[in-house]
Amino acid sequence: MQSRPTKITLRVKRAENGFNSSTFSDQLDNTIQKPIDVWSEEEEDEEHSADDDDNQSGEDAQKQLVVYDPAATGTGEIEVVPDAEYQRPRFPRTSSRVLPSVGAFTVQCANCFKWRLIPTKEKYEEIREHILEQPFFCETAREWRPEISCEDPPDICQDGSRLWAIDKPNIAQPPPGWQRLLRIRGEGSTKFADVYYVAPPGKRLRSMVEVQRYLLEHPEYMEAGVTMSQFSFQIPRPLQENYVRKRPAPVRLIAAPCGGTNVGMAGLLESSDVNPLAWAGPDENTDLRLGGPGLSTPLSEAPPSEHINRPEKKRARIAPSSKDKMCSNNNISPAVSSDQQRQQTAKVEEPPSLS
DNA sequence: GCCACCGGTGGC
DNA sequence: GCCACCGGTGGC
Numbered sequence: 160m161q162s163r164p165t166k167i168t169l170r171v172k173r174a175e176n177g178f179n180s181s182t183f184s185d186q187l188d189n190t191i192q193k194p195i196d197v198w199s200e201e202e203e204d205e206e207h208s209a210d211d212d213d214n215q216s217g218e219d220a221q222k223q224l225v226v227y228d229p230a231a232t233g234t235g236e237i238e239v240v241p242d243a244e245y246q247r248p249r250f251p252r253t254s255s256r257v258l259p260s261v262g263a264f265t266v267q268c269a270n271c272f273k274w275r276l277i278p279t280k281e282k283y284e285e286i287r288e289h290i291l292e293q294p295f296f297c298e299t300a301r302e303w304r305p306e307i308s309c310e311d312p313p314d315i316c317q318d319g320s321r322l323w324a325i326d327k328p329n330i331a332q333p334p335p336g337w338q339r340l341l342r343i344r345g346e347g348s349t350k351f352a353d354v355y356y357v358a359p360p361g362k363r364l365r366s367m368v369e370v371q372r373y374l375l376e377h378p379e380y381m382e383a384g385v386t387m388s389q390f391s392f393q394i395p396r397p398l399q400e401n402y403v404r405k406r407p408a409p410v411r412l413i414a415a416p417c418g419g420t421n422v423g424m425a426g427l428l429e430s431s432d433v434n435p436l437a438w439a440g441p442d443e444n445t446d447l448r449l450g451g452p453g454l455s456t457p458l459s460e461a462p463p464s465e466h467i468n469r470p471e472k473k474r475a476r477i478a479p480s481s482k483d484k485m486c487s488n489n490n491i492s493p494a495v496s497s498d499q500q501r502q503q504t505a506k507v508e509e510p511p512s513l514s
Numbered sequence: 515g516c517c518a519c520c521g522g523t524g525g526c
Numbered sequence: 527g528c529c530a531c532c533g534g535t536g537g538c
Binding site for chain 1: 527529530
């Protein structure tokens with residue numbers, strides 16, 4: 160049934176500026192916020208600050224991520240990336256650090272490829288769960304936007320103002336009463352995000368092993384029908400290359416063939432260090448390039464060295480780099496050409512400046 | 515003392 | 527290279 164791949168997206172926002180989700184479309188405005196709302200660690204506390212406040216601003220604050228999806232193979236995939244703050248037991252950890260969080264959920268129409276904002280995390284999870292068998296179309300959004308059609312401009316497009324992440328498709332919705340949380344890590348981390356499931360009592364589980372153990376210890380859930388198949392710890396992929404620090408290549412010693420320059424510091428060099436381009440990186444554009452080869456090193460504003468050489472203990476937090484690109488309304492779908500076909504889901508950070 | 519976040523690693 | 531898992535720890 161599905162003719163073309165559909166994509167889903169989530170918006171991620173960076174807290175620094177305080178974020179808010181305000182607006183892209185008026186209508187959505189309200190709706191959207193809740194689910195996706197982002198929370199910044201700074202404000203965090205309230206869970207929803209959603210009400211939002213500012214947003215646009217940040218230059219850096221926002222980046223874009225797209226969640227990718229290999230739908231190429233024919234099926235699309237979507238993943239859930241809810242940030243779920245909403246009833247979360249209590250996450251807020253206010254620290255000076257600012258972490259991105261999901262600011263919105265979007266799905267790409269399988270027909271016109273425009274991105275449509277999904278009003279709630281639950282709806283997003285529902286769509287994602289069946290995206291392969293039931294591709295998403297603009298008409299699907301009529302459930303919450305009666306007038307919408309492929310003729311309307313996209314709700315959002317991939318510009319450099321947000322972080323986009325492509326979700327994996329067909330991830331089961333969490334069991335009733337359970338929450339699936341996606342925590343986006345800071346740029347330059349070794350992993351893009353972490354998924355947690357929060358059991359009704361508030362117990363946080365971070366792996367299938369823990370889930371299984373928990374279910375065994377609490378048979379009541381299994382009796383109620385909860386099964387392991389309802390859990391998935393798959394994380395979305397950042398569209399922005401280099402958002403995640405690559406694992407250092409196996410240390411290669413530089414040994415000079417024969418005599419010569421045997422540099423002794425072998426261990427100190429990593430491949431990336433040797434690549435001059437890495438630094439120059441404009442990084443700014445990586446956003447739209449999905450599969451393309453690109454720079455492979457760190458971006459962000461901090462001097463590369465920060466990324467490459469990792470700080471002694473806790474790595475220094477890197478401020479998000481700013482990038483802004485404009486996205487015209489009419490611009491359809493993500494500029495990602497060929498890749499377009501493969502994406503299914505994505506997350507993005509806060510809305511641009513629409514204000 | 516708790517726990518959210520991060521890093522690292524083993525296995526693929 | 528990616529993913530799953532889990533230990534460590536700083537900040538509360």
